[in-house]
Amino acid sequence: MGLSMSAVRVSTLQILRPRSTKIIVAVECLKAGQKACSADKDGSVGYHNKGRNNFGTMNDGDDSIGNSNVGPANWGNNNIGKGNRCFNKTGNRKVINDCSLLEFLELVPSAGKIRMTCVVTTGGYAPKFVSCSLYSAVFKMITSAGRNPGDVVTTIKGDPQSETLMSAYALGAAYTFSTLEDIKEIVPLTLINPIPPPPVSFSPPPPELGSITGSVTLASDVFSFSITFGDLTPDSIRYAFFTADGALASYGSQKYNGKTTNFTTTLKAAILSLVSYAQVVALKSTGGSTNVLTLNW
Structure with a gap:
């Protein structure tokens, strides 16, 4: 056509x-x-x-x-x-x-598919829009769905995703909007039917790519990150901002540009007022990641 x-x-x-x-x-x-x-x-x-x-x-x-x-x-x-x-x-x-x-x-799944169903209850108000998102441990979105609610309880059913993809779920958040552009609340999602983890009889292995260090500062609405990698040369850097109760509020990616990589980013005012800390992780395209570095400002 x-x-x-x-x-x-x-x-x-x-x-x-x-x-x-x-x-x-x-x-x-x-x-x-x-x-x-x-x-x-x-x-x-x-x-x-x-x-x-x-x-x-x-x-x-x-x-x-x-x-x-x-x-x-x-x-x-x-x-x-x-x-x-x-x-x-x-x-x-x-x-x-x-x-x-x-x-x-x-992605062409070789296994079955799983549908995310998200139920969001707001405290005495009907938001303009509600969305729910699931993320991997390195802040990549797995699936997201939203709808215009008509009441204080909103049920959202996402498109079925592959079982393999959904197994990477580590973080979830629900977002309510007072307008189509302005976020009112961000809350973490609780998985009500989790798959029991296998028994652990030993300490988890260290990060595949080692550890990173760094800092973040906030001036006005600008976040300034400085991340140090040592001998590691990652292909990408991913960062996310979280609310005080651990809901992922915003995330992004940054190019690696040196042993100490500096970059800045901003958040919309409505999101800025809700976030309390940031996390950063470095990745290789061939697989593997560093520790997830938690930063406060």
């Missing part, structure tokens, strides 16, 4: 591929410079985006489609750089056909 549009924006969480049939839902076709009808004041569709004209969540930059991208014009999830496609890419890539979706790859 041909489209005389400059971009086709698709949420990567809504690409379904049963066998050889590919179904794409929630598509918005936009001309160059045109904002989506449901966009916020920055032209973005989704939440926790920093930048303009993004479609998805937690993007830091402009014109990205997907989740947790750092840099402009990325399609997919967890890309760092410019113009990357697929997932977990680092660097810059020139793509001749900017409308090609051929490089969107979805």
Whole structure:
């Protein structure tokens, strides 16, 4: 099917591929410079985006489609750089056909699927919007779902995800919004049907990539991180901000740029008022991670 549009924006969480049939839902076709009808004041569709004209969540930059991208014009999830496609890419890539979706790859599960069901009860008010998200231990989003509630109790059912993917669940948070842009509350999720962990008869192994150290300071609304790696050269750095009771409020990625890597980031005022500490972890693309470093300001 041909489209005389400059971009086709698709949420990567809504690409379904049963066998050889590919179904794409929630598509918005936009001309160059045109904002989506449901966009916020920055032209973005989704939440926790920093930048303009993004479609998805937690993007830091402009014109990205997907989740947790750092840099402009990325399609997919967890890309760092410019113009990357697929997932977990680092660097810059020139793509001749900017409308090609051929490089969107979805996880094909070999096991069954699990659906997240999230129930959020608010204290005496009906929020404008409610969302629930699950994350891995290194702050990568596993799944997210949301809806417009009509009462103080909201039940959200996410799309089924592979059992293998869902087994990486380590952190969960629910977000209530007073407007479509402004967060009112962030609370941790409690898993009510956890899989019992195997018995442990010895201490856990040390981090695969060793330990990192560092600090963070807050001046006005700017967080300044300084992370020291020693002999380690990671491929990416991931950080997250948490509320006092351990709910993941915001997260992002940063390029490694030296034995001591310094970087800054900001949070929206509503989120800034809710967070109490940050955590940082370094990763290699081939696998393995450092300790998760907890930092206070």
